[in-house]
Amino acid sequence: MPIVGNIMDLPPKGVQDWVHWLKHKTLYGPISSITVLGQTFVIAQDGVCVRNGRMGRSFGPESTVAQFDSLQEVEAHRFLLRVLQDPLRLAQHIQTEAGAIILQIAYGYKIEPFKRDPLVHSANEALEHGVQAATPGTWLVDIIPICAGFKRTAEGWKKDLLSLSERPYAFVRAQVESGQYRPSYLADIFRTGVPARGSEEDEVAKWTAASLYTGGADTTVSSIECFFLAMALFPGVQQKAQEEIDRVLGPSRLPKIADRAILPYIGAIVKEVLRWHPVAPMAIPHMSTADDFWGQYFIPKGSLIMPNIW
Template identity: 35%
Template sequence: MPSALTALDIFLALIGGFLLRAFIARSRQRAPYPPGPKGLPVIGNVTEMPTSHEWFKFAEWAERYGNIIYLNLLGQPMIVLNSAEHAVALLDKRSNIYSDRPVLMMGGEIVGWKYSLVLSPYGQRFRDYRRFIAKVIGGPTQVKALLPQEEYETRRFLKRILNDPERISDHIRKTVGCVILKISHGYEVQEGHDPLVELVDTATEQFSLVTSPGAFLVDVFPLLRYVPAWMPGAGFQKKAREWRRMVERVSDEPHEFVKTRMEENTNIPNFTSELLQSETLVGDKEFNIKWAATSLYAAGADTTVSAIYSFFLAMTLYPQVAERAQAEIDLVVGSDRLPNFEDRPNLPYVEALVKEVYRWNPVAPLGVPHRLLEDDMYDGYLIPKGSIVIANIWFVPKILHDPKLYANPFVFDPARFLPEDGHMPAPDSKNYCFGFGRRICPGLHLADASVFTACAMVLATFVITKAVENGKIIEPEVEYTSGTISHPKPFKCTAKPRSAKAEELILSVDEQN
């Protein structure tokens, strides 16, 4: 039986691997790499990599080095794209070679998220997942069939806010979970405490943390995975074991729930059961169905929650925006019913408000890293094969926070998307916040419908204001968590019905079911 690796073995292997990689790279280099911080011998830019809110540091580097930045992480090239022009040119127009995913040692290999759609390498499993998901939510036509359920769950959301306005964040998670778990597994979420919703929430929060660039040293030094948990600095091993058990539960338990219901003939039609019945279950087909369903609700739950919570933060800070949106809803919809998805074409300001929610603080500031499959020449630079390529969606300086395109970019202003005061509308944020190329979010139509429906119905029924405690107004801070999915940090606000008629509409949800 081979002996365990010593710390010296690991160190020597790391140095040897770096030197070999550096020699190969130098021997094949035909053009300069893009500019970037110089770094140190051997380790490159490892010590300069931020461990949280990386998009701010990348934006700072862009001001110094330009919109294509090259980083060296112990011989592993990383390219940061800080402009939409470059992101579209590479990740969209050359998606045939930019659609792979890097191996994330901590989040993918050790914890186990490598089987999810978002981390799957570009290949047959990835294509199976996309094909499965496209059947259910792949386009406007498929999503249209789900709108009645979406609108019903949003009305229940309004009622939860009315009954308990102190727990808006919890109500958002509950509502999004109700929609997605019903679609993915036919699971009907319980009111109050629901174990499956809480399981999904915990797992998706861990996914965001464990896949954040630079968060774990083992992603830079992969051989550290063999270091025993008792060694100094190897505390990630204990965390990885706990999180891996959570990943196994979040993929297995909902799947077994569906199979049991199918055996009992009590199944509600859903994504998983329909595929189990329609697909030929040979090889790893059932495994792929299970993980496609896991990907569907795990990814959709967290991103949509973040966007809707950002909406509440924006309405708390910008009451004039809410008032203008409410005036539009009152004029178009009236006060005798709630707005629905069919009203969307007639609510241009509300539509612009949703675009501004996506732009103001993107839910995935860096997206998920891409991996280049072969050497590429672009703009006079060599981008070497195997490069990790990141689009800084938060910054995208010529798009989401560029004052040349968005006056006062840190101000929440939906009017920037409307042809007012003689100016052209700003670029649509939806073209960038859902990702690029063949890795674009497959659930973007459902997510967008969810966010619009929540925004429109909340605006129609509630006045959202700053909280007051002991006679003092509580000013919310615009602060967001780090991680692959970024959420507003908890803040206080109040939500009260706009009128007696609005309250009546909220309470009528059970009658409309």
């Protein structure tokens, strides 16, 4: 249509955007685009065009990840105890477990194991907002920059996010400066010297640490909740999984990360949970910073690229 372009092709209210965009694959092939009020959206929908080269970089090889095995095991066991004692608050226990693990990895911060932890609580609030802001189209302002109202909302969220990034950061800085600190992603950066306040290094250190929380806490919570949903919906699968654990580990030992290789059915369930309901079915949108080509397809600068992982 004139001026508004493909506005009618945006996902209608109440329809999941990944289900909506999949129809474009049947209609137009693995890569297609629409333009709304001059903003181009490119929808990428197969394994070739949905590349994800950046993911592995954030934490590196498995040997790097292995240093966190024992803390994950401790937190998994605390989680099981909380579920056993208070099963009705399952969702909260999942959040606490994920928060506890990420806060230790990023900041060396140990949460209150059996009480409400103030940092986990405020972080989860800030995350709730981030999820809404990361969905293009939630914000008509992506398309119409003068849209009213969003600025006030965004200002409030910005405050939450600033406090989420600042409080634990200041805590680790102070600890490293005093010479008494727990190992963490941030402490590791500070080993070569604590950067001056307000410097670029200071900002990068603060926000990369915060991005571990924002990237790692909510995603894993969603997948673990999804696991419990799957076990409730498919009790036959749950029975087979339990049978594998009992057969391989016996009746009294809890699984460790090192047991993954001898628990193939459990491993398959984990993968299936991630595949069945991917946490971010449209991943994270990216904007092209220059004119580009994918095969013979031209992708103009400023396009919003939306990979349909689902």
